[in-house]
Every structure is written in structure tokens, then in C-alpha cells.
């Protein structure tokens with residue numbers, strides 16, 4: 079994987095964003111609350127369940143799975159029909175019930191054991207590329223395994239929350255995919271940020287997205303990044319442009 083070179087002013091911008099968010103957070107969510115240092119295979123299962131699902135729901139599903147399969151090797155051999163009732167509340171449960179055992183069997187097939195600790199000594203980008211070849215594992219899940227597990231590696235988790243904030247404040251161009259976002263943001267991370275700091279940065283940005291920079295109704299006047307962000311000044315302009323050009327043409331009947 080080749081990472082784009084990033085202008086150094088973006089690194090300064092990430093430092094500033096992090097400082098502003100950390101200063102504004104009344105009750106900081108700690109990294110250990112969100113990422114309690116699971117072993118890498120457990121983190122992989124946990125993060126695969128978590129895609130597009132609220133944390134409380136995916137944690138509940140993870141605990142159900144753990145109770146039913148105290149040995150992950152048994153999960154690798156489980157059928158989707160066995161998994162589905164245990165994870166029924168997560169988004170795309172049917173797909174995940176297929177992908178989770180499949181990903182585990184791929185690890186065994188490629189490494190001879192259900193173990194990801196070998197990635198500890200690998201460079202982050204190579205480890206990401208290896209993980210992304212597993213069924214159902216995208217850039218976010220791969221980075222979660224490296225950053226949130228006991229591997230504790232310096233990989234930035236870019237989920238829909240992170241992507242939304244970074245796009246709105248203009249660090250990333252609009253329309254950037256999560257894979258491209260990872261490739262652009264990784265080289266921009268300040269070099270003094272170690273793995274826990276990178277995880278903390280992700281949490282700060284995610285928390286902003288969940289509480290203020292929401293998808294439909296961002297609360298820009300309350301946002302600690304409002305001086306950094308041009309999105310809230312662009313928005314009224316877009317609205318007035320639309321008013322000036324009249325209502326949108328009616329679309330085809332459903």
C-alpha cells in the first residue's frame with residue numbers, strides 16, 4: 079500500500095484539532111473503556127460485529143458469542159445458522175454470521191494457527207494489507223485490530239464518524255472513501271503520537287461526530303472546531319443558491 083505524501087501543515091492541523099477537542103471534552107472517554115486491550119483475534123471478532131452498529135449493541139453480541147464459544151477455534155467451525163441468533167441485533171447480521179467464521183478459518187489456512195500475534199513485528203501498512211485480505215475485513219476493522227488490541231500498534235481507525243468530521247472540516251476532500259482516508263491521514267499523524275495517542279485521537283473525533291457533528295443536524299455554534307471548519311459557513315450558501323435557482327425539478331414517479 080502506497081501512502082500519499084501529505085503537506086506538513088495538515089499535521090499541524092491535526093495537532094490543533096486534537097488539542098481543541100481534548101480541551102473541550104468535559105468527561106473524557108478513556109481508551110481503555112472503548113478498547114480494553116483484547117487479544118487480536120478477540121478484537122477482530124469484536125470489530126467485525128461492530129460495523130455500522132452502535133457500540134452497546136455490538137458489545138452485547140460479542141459477549142453472547144464469547145459465552146457460546148469460549149474457544150474461538152470452535153467459532154471458526156460454527157455455521158452461520160449457529161451464529162445468527164446470537165448476533166441478530168447487529169446491522170447486517172446475516173453477512174457477519176458468514177464472514178466471522180470465514181475470516182477465522184482463513185487465518186488458520188494462511189498461518190496454520192488461529193493467532194494474529196505475529197503481526198506485532200510487522201510494519202503497520204503491511205499488517206493492514208494482510209488483514210484486509212480476510213473476508214469481511216475492511217480498512218477500519220484492520221486498523222482496529224492493530225490499534226485497539228494488545229498489539230497496540232500505531233494505526234488510525236477511520237470509521238464513518240471520523241470520515242464525516244475530517245471531510246467537513248476540510249482535512250479530507252469530499253467524497254473520500256474510508257480506505258483512501260486511511261492512506262491520506264496516516265502520513266499526516268504527528269510523529270510524536272504513539273499508539274494510545276492515535277487511539278485517543280480517534281475517540282475524540284468520534285465523540286464529536288456522535289454528539290455535535292451529527293449526520294443531519296450538526297450543532298456548529300457549540301462545536302470547538304467551528305473556527306477550523308468551513309462547512310458551517312458553506313451550508314447557508316448552498317441553501318441560498320438552491321433557493322435562487324428555484325425548487326428542484328420533480329423526479330420520476332416511484
Ligand code: SF4
Nearest residue numbers: 291296298301304307
Ligand atoms: S463546525 Fe459544524 S460541521 Fe464543522 S466540525 Fe463542527 S459540528 Fe461539524
